Amino acid sequence: MDTPDLKQPQFYINRLLSLLAFNRRVLEQAKDPATPLLERLKFLCISSTNLDEFFEIRVAGLKQRIELGVTQVGPDNRTPAEVMDAISSEAHELVEEQYRVLNEVLVPALEGEGIRFIRRGSWTGEQRSWLHRYFREKLLPILSPLGLDPAHPFPRILNKSLNFIVSLQGRDAFGRSGGVAVVQAPRALPRLIQLPSDETGSGAYDFVFLSSIIHAFVDELFPGMTVTGCYQFRVTRNSDLFVDEEEIDDLRRALEGELPQRRYGAGVRLEVADNCPDDMGDYLLEEFHLGREDFYRVNGPVNLNRLLAIPDLVNRPDLKYTGFTPGLPQPIAYQPDLFAVLREQDILLHHPFESFTPVVDFLRQAAKDPHVLAIKQTLYRTGPESAVVDALVQAARAGKEVTVVVELRARFDEEANIALANRLQEAGAHVVYGVVGYKTHAKMILVVRREGGRLRQYVHLGTGNYHPRTARLYTDYGLFTTDPGIGEDVHKVFLQLTSLGRASDLQSLLQSPFTLHDAMREKVQRERDNAEAGQPGRIIIKVNSLVEPKLIRDLYAASMAGVQIDLVVRGMCCLRPGVEGISENIRVRSVVGRFLEHTRIYYFENGGSPELYGSSADWMERNFFRRVEVAFPIRDPRLRIRLLRELDAYLRDNTQAWLLDSDGQYRRAEPAAGEAPFSAQQALLEELAEEM
Incomplete structure (x- = not known):
């Protein structure tokens, strides 16, 4: 039988699309009824924060490559432009699902527990009076509306800041006709305001979004004029830093000079309220030099991650994870x-x-x-x-x-x-x-x-x-x-x-950028050689990301020789398991739970003399070739037994594990018939920690 070409693109999953898939698994935690309600809200916020960083770094880098005319393809044979198209489609679906989960799942569930977000149309007279006073005393003195005309160009907008674009009619104090203005919400302002129950008759946990207050009273920022529309928006910018290390004498000083520019990098994504008119959206896109593929309409606050304050403001231990x-x-x-x-x-x-x-x-x-x-x-x-x-x-x-x-x-x-x-x-x-x-x-x-x-x-x-x-x-x-x-x-x-x-x-020790990559390839090859010689071959790798193509090819070759391979990969995984004749002996799982999985462990059977390493390195090009990393052996027999037992717990997880199929899709693991539910993280909590 001919040896297959292991470089064929169908054997590889795109790394950025794989990272987006991880964010979907995080979002699934927000939908899981088995997770305490306020923790579900946290997972929604984490998925939003993750997506912010994805755009700030990953999408920003991809856009730069496209602008430079780079057509080089990755192992999956997609050009940067093709990857960008796929990301835009996936990301728009993900954002739509985030807001569906917020509006249709979490908000009703929170209301059922007495935790409410009060919309403008539902304010009582007492609430409106208190919020009006709050606006005049706490907001009005520090808000600076910026009318746009030849003397007032479009302002610099901070990365991920909350802003409003306002349409106006009438004439101002200087006789200038109305048009468009921008209101920027200072970062020092809280995005959620808890209503005092004694003054407003509100519940103990009634909240109002800052954006709702500004919307309600924005006309007071433009006396004598008529506000015809007010729409929140947020721009995400390229936040990667570039320092030419060969041209600088002092890295610290160079970074200090570069950091302020991070807030005003090139725009990569625009989020606007879902009721924003098309002409206003087009105007903003033009100002930020973005295209329609970068445009996201959202049904709710444009800065979802600010909801992360709620679990800290709400004293409901019954809606949170048990302390330990x-x-x-x-x-x-x-x-x-x-x-x-x-x-x-x-x-x-x-x-x-x-x-x-x-x-x-x-x-x-x-x-x-x-x-x-x-x-x-x-x-x-x-x-x-x-x-x-x-x-x-x-x-x-x-x-x-x-x-x-x-x-x-x-x-x-x-x-x-x-x-x-x-x-x-x-x-x-x-x-x-x-x-x-x-x-x-x-x-x-x-x-x-x-x-x-x-x-x-x-x-x-x-x-x-x-x-x-x-x-x-x-x-x-x-x-x-x-x-x-x-x-x-x-x-x-x-x-x-x-x-x-x-x-x-x-x-x-094994060390990047010198010996770690070669050592990993040699150890995978050794398992392959042992399997071909009729000995058991076994590999277990637990990392955050598995991307490096040479090692993926080595794992495929080992699988074809009969080596049994289990990969516990939290985030990006470019290897495609379960492909007939190629990776049938490889299983890939991702565990997403209460804690962010971050351990890196490498296990090789080694013909009955197992080797076990802990490491700071994921299996990515950057970790092997552009970073100083170490992998350290676990030599104490007691600790090796313990660590293998804990690794096995992750391989047995049937409640928080997601299994990667050969089609590149993840499906949630479920207990088999007659099998008890088992969570690795919960088992380790019960074994090693003390619940409060």
Whole structure:
């Protein structure tokens, strides 16, 4: 039989369309009656926020390629223009479904629980009086209507800001005839106003949209004129940053200069109220240099994600997930000295089911310990007020040798990372910004401690960021170890990042951009060779994205040889499973639940001597070739057994898992006949955490 050409486009799913499909799975959580009601509202908002970023980065980049005349196709053989057409169709359907879910599903369900959004036409006299006073006292003094004429050109509109285009009749104080004006809602204003029950007779959780208040009283912004129409709109702009790293001397200063421009990048999407007349919509499209394919009419607020404030404003625990206290592994639950524990055994933490506190405690103990000489750490995302940074500052002030590799180009965290880099430098830490041309995405801490006349290296390696807040929302693994081989390799990687030396040979870690990609290909090939020799072949990969075409082809070839392959891919997956004769032995699932799946785990059967790695890297070109990443082995037999058991839980999930079919569509997993419902995340909560 002829060997098929594994580069044929029918074997590949377009990466951007796959990312949109993930957002559909998020939206499905908003429709799931098994999810608490206020959490369903959150999922709707998350789907909206995800779509914003999709346009700001992905669609913006695609538009730039089209404008430059790029016709290069991806593995699926679609040109940028063809992908843009498909995205426009899918995105319009997705947006329509978002607002259908809001208006037909969530709003009625919330009203049934006494949580109401009061429309202008339903205001009582008391509510209207209070809102009118609110408008005059809180809004009118800071709103600046901008009439449009030759002396008043169309204003600069901030990315994703709430605005109104207003049509007018009559003459103003200077005798100018009416026309069109723009009203911009300052970002400092709340988008939802809770009505006080004592003054308005409203329910405890009655809310009014800011846009409704401005609509109701917009005529007061134009005295002597008649408002004939008022329509909200929002423009999404290209928010990617471009810095020519070969032409700059100071990356931090260059980014500081570029950040303000993000708010006014090229327009990529226009959202308007569904009652906006065609001529007004066309006028806005012309102002933002957009086409009809970029035009989205919405039946509701143009900034859906602002509804995310509701769960915080509504004190209804019965409509939210049950609270929990992250657990602690037994060895460190009763022993405050982490160094003593780690000298005896490795520790694996699975967040958020287990606490992130030991990571912060590790740094705090190192800061105070007189025997600790040096601390080195990478920071990709950590938040503006971070206990991790506090501990590093404390260590630097205590005279420790503190070196921090801060990635300034972590998307949408650039400004926060510049601020924390300045703070660390002021405390006396050595701060470097990684390597020109490569984002530092590896998650590493190295603590060097003098013990009995020699130096011992304590290491933490993670699959996720050193961010205490997201550690409550994202699933990630963190490994503490004193393995000498791993410690020496981490030391070498830090030398690469801070000095100008050549790449060193690593004995334990796999590293991008040097060895990780080749190593993964070799390990997949080894499973294929073993299967062809009659031995069992088995691969389990859990990542956020699987895109890199060479590895996809390698997985296809391994499947054809009989290797059993399970892929747990949260978001983008370009591999097409279940294709006859090609990928019949490959199964792909995506788990979407209470927590954002973020762990990256690689498992290879290796002829009965299994290899298991945690990593910071997804299987994407950028992670293999344009980032500094590490994959670290899990060597402790106890931890390997545990991690495999937890991986198996994801493969058994039949309530929050979505199965990818050969046609590129996802279908929700369901319990088989006689099979009990099983959620991996819920099982891990029950096993590792403590419910409140």
